[in-house]
Amino acid sequence: MSNPAISRFGAGLAALGVAWLAERRAQAAAPQLLVFLHTAVKQRALQDALSSGLPGVSVTTVGRIADFERMLAEGPDAVLTLPVVLRSKRLSIALAGHRAGTPSEKYVLVGADTAPVPTQVASVGALDILGRSGTTSFVEDLLGAHPKVVRVTKVEDLLPLLQMRRADGIVLPARLQAALASASRLKLAERELPGNVGLPAVAAVAGAGAAIVAAMRSLPVATSKLVGVDSWQ
Amino acid sequence: MAMTRRELLTLVAGSTALAACSRVPVQSQGASGGYRELHKQPNPGRETVLVCMPETTQTQQAWTGLNDELGKEFGLIAVRIEGRNDARIIEEAVQRHRPAGIVLMNNPTVTAYRRYESALPAAKRVPNVSIMTSFLQARRLGPNATGVAYEIPLITSVTNLRKILAERIERVGVVYRSSLARFVNDQRELAAREQITIVGEAVSEDPNESEIKAALRTLKQKTDAVWVLNDDHLLTPKLISKGWLPGLNERPWRPAIVGAESLVAAELSFGTFAVLPDHTELGMQAANVIFDIADEGWVLPAAYQTQEPLSTKTTLDLVQVKERFHLLPDALAHVDRVLK
Numbered sequence: 001m002s003n004p005a006i007s008r009f010g011a012g013l014a015a016l017g018v019a020w021l022a023e024r025r026a027q028a029a030a031p032q033l034l035v036f037l038h039t040a041v042k043q044r045a046l047q048d049a050l051s052s053g054l055p056g057v058s059v060t061t062v063g064r065i066a067d068f069e070r071m072l073a074e075g076p077d078a079v080l081t082l083p084v085v086l087r088s089k090r091l092s093i094a095l096a097g098h099r100a101g102t103p104s105e106k107y108v109l110v111g112a113d114t115a116p117v118p119t120q121v122a123s124v125g126a127l128d129i130l131g132r133s134g135t136t137s138f139v140e141d142l143l144g145a146h147p148k149v150v151r152v153t154k155v156e157d158l159l160p161l162l163q164m165r166r167a168d169g170i171v172l173p174a175r176l177q178a179a180l181a182s183a184s185r186l187k188l189a190e191r192e193l194p195g196n197v198g199l200p201a202v203a204a205v206a207g208a209g210a211a212i213v214a215a216m217r218s219l220p221v222a223t224s225k226l227v228g229v230d231s232w233q
Numbered sequence: 234m235a236m237t238r239r240e241l242l243t244l245v246a247g248s249t250a251l252a253a254c255s256r257v258p259v260q261s262q263g264a265s266g267g268y269r270e271l272h273k274q275p276n277p278g279r280e281t282v283l284v285c286m287p288e289t290t291q292t293q294q295a296w297t298g299l300n301d302e303l304g305k306e307f308g309l310i311a312v313r314i315e316g317r318n319d320a321r322i323i324e325e326a327v328q329r330h331r332p333a334g335i336v337l338m339n340n341p342t343v344t345a346y347r348r349y350e351s352a353l354p355a356a357k358r359v360p361n362v363s364i365m366t367s368f369l370q371a372r373r374l375g376p377n378a379t380g381v382a383y384e385i386p387l388i389t390s391v392t393n394l395r396k397i398l399a400e401r402i403e404r405v406g407v408v409y410r411s412s413l414a415r416f417v418n419d420q421r422e423l424a425a426r427e428q429i430t431i432v433g434e435a436v437s438e439d440p441n442e443s444e445i446k447a448a449l450r451t452l453k454q455k456t457d458a459v460w461v462l463n464d465d466h467l468l469t470p471k472l473i474s475k476g477w478l479p480g481l482n483e484r485p486w487r488p489a490i491v492g493a494e495s496l497v498a499a500e501l502s503f504g505t506f507a508v509l510p511d512h513t514e515l516g517m518q519a520a521n522v523i524f525d526i527a528d529e530g531w532v533l534p535a536a537y538q539t540q541e542p543l544s545t546k547t548t549l550d551l552v553q554v555k556e557r558f559h560l561l562p563d564a565l566a567h568v569d570r571v572l573k
Contacts, residue, residue: 045566064513066301132302132524150521153514156393156567157544163388163426164541183396185428 030058031208031215034076036068036085037061037200037227038127038155040179046226053223054215064153065131072205078212079205080227083198084138085129091203094213097229104196105228106174107142112162115191116169118143125150125161125170139171142193159184173197175228200227268322272296272311274304280531281308282523283332283359285323285342288313291512292338295364298516299336303523307333317344324349327359333531334523335361350375360533362522364515367463368416369539377533381518381540383510384416387431387460388424390490390508393547394458396567397506398488399559404430405490406452407460408445408467410438423541432456440467445476453480453487461504463492478503486557499552499572507548514544548572 047061128151161167363380434448491504548570
């Protein structure tokens with residue numbers, strides 16, 4: 001490479017470095033929202049949608065409880081997750097998601113061919129929201145029974161449990177049942193479970209948490225609906 | 234400098250053989266570099282689980298899944314195994330840590346373990362779980378062994394693809410060597426649950442490119458998609474270059490489902506859709522098998538079944554899809570990685 005070329009190359013590298021550093025500083029300065037939710041779309045798509053709906057907020061979505069706990073330890077400004085998860089971390093709800101005027105929703109137990117009876121299933125698949133013992137307790141409370149709980153970290157991983165007959169049924173929010181059914185030719189049958197489970201909510205954890213809570217009130221409706229919410233109160 | 238097509242194909246075929254089934258560890262299959270612990274998470278007063286693994290990106294992801302699940306309940310030690318001749322390293326690890334359960338990652342590790350285990354009386358054999366091994370078959374495992382398969386079942390791949398393409402996917406063609414007939418039949422039974430019919434074309438044990446092309450031409454006339462097995466006997470550079478690529482890149486177009494990331498590349502136009510195991514979740518799945526074994530007093534429950542992998546990561550060649558097929562609305566929200 002000639003000397004002028006080397007100079008141009010070096011200048012180009014320096015410019016890239018400056019831009020990279022500027023972006024990193026901007027990200028570090030933006031309020032940080034940590035999201036731990038399971039939806040019908042990929043975490044990447046959820047993160048993109050929330051980032052678009054919350055300009056100026058750095059959004060990170062995770063689907064694994066271990067990743068959530070690691071990132072929570074790093075000190076985000078706010079957290080968006082289920083109330084039961086917030087309670088397990090001793091975090092208080094600053095803003096609650098509502099749908100049809102209520103802050104909670106129904107869960108269903110879904111099986112292939114017939115709707116399973118909650119007290120008669122030997123094994124049940126469920127989204128891992130609280131780790132092994134916590135999720136097991138959560139499911140047992142929902143069912144009023146003590147089946148073996150097979151945990152998954154993605155909504156789409158529940159269907160294989162039925163396809164491969166690894167579980168007698170799967171437990172999930174009723175609003176996600178349609179997405180599952182549309183992906184499958186199994187004859188899925190569901191039974192609504194008694195009781196209600198809190199819809200996603202926001203906790204302010206540090207510094208800019210209040211600003212994130214304020215921004216969440218204006219989250220576009222289409223984005224809120226991705227997480228099962230139509231208003232934030 | 235841009236690679237030539239030959240260089241790209243060689244890289245693809247080489248990395249496919251490496252990545253698809255983890256049969257070849259990062260380093261040679263011969264003599265190892267000696268005993269080395271990759272991770273050590275003791276848990277005094279609790280049983281220990283020994284993990285025997287080569288050191289690759291995928292095995293480290295699986296380790297994360299294992300550790301996240303097991304680390305609070307058990308001591309966890311990972312020992313580096315570089316090849317099928319490392320039985321002595323396994324012996325040393327077992328003597329040092331006296332594990333109650335063992336996880337084995339990849340084919341050479343399993344081979345090394347079986348060599349070590351063959352010298353033990355039955356009473357001293359430790360329950361073990363194999364992952365990341367190619368074409369895992371329960372009947373080939375020992376009495377105290379189980380595992381999670383590495384190949385994503387076709388039923389899972391097609392369920393995912395049906396969320397992405399508007400084209401009907403009901404009949405799926407597969408080119409296979411006769412030695413994998415049983416695997417294909419097992420997949421056929423599973424796929425039928427989602428009304429997916431597998432149509433197979435058997436080729437010889439050492440096929441040439443003409444056989445591959447002929448098989449593809451036959452299959453594409455009577456199926457809606459093609460499933461490419463992670464069989465490195467069928468995915469040599471020559472067979473990819475002169476068999477698969479010409480066969481897949483002529484009409485009628487059929488989406489190609491592949492099981493290796495390297496086979497989905499815009500420059501290559503081979504795979505339309507790659508479905509791979511999520512290695513972190515594979516570790517979690519293995520951890521849950523360990524929990525099942527621990528719940529039975531560290532004895533593998535009778536008739537414990539090997540499992541299919543549950544969780545996947547997907548990649549879509551959007552360039553190819555836009556040229557040849559039709560996307561469903563919101564399709565890209567159901568793909569982990571999109572190549573544009």
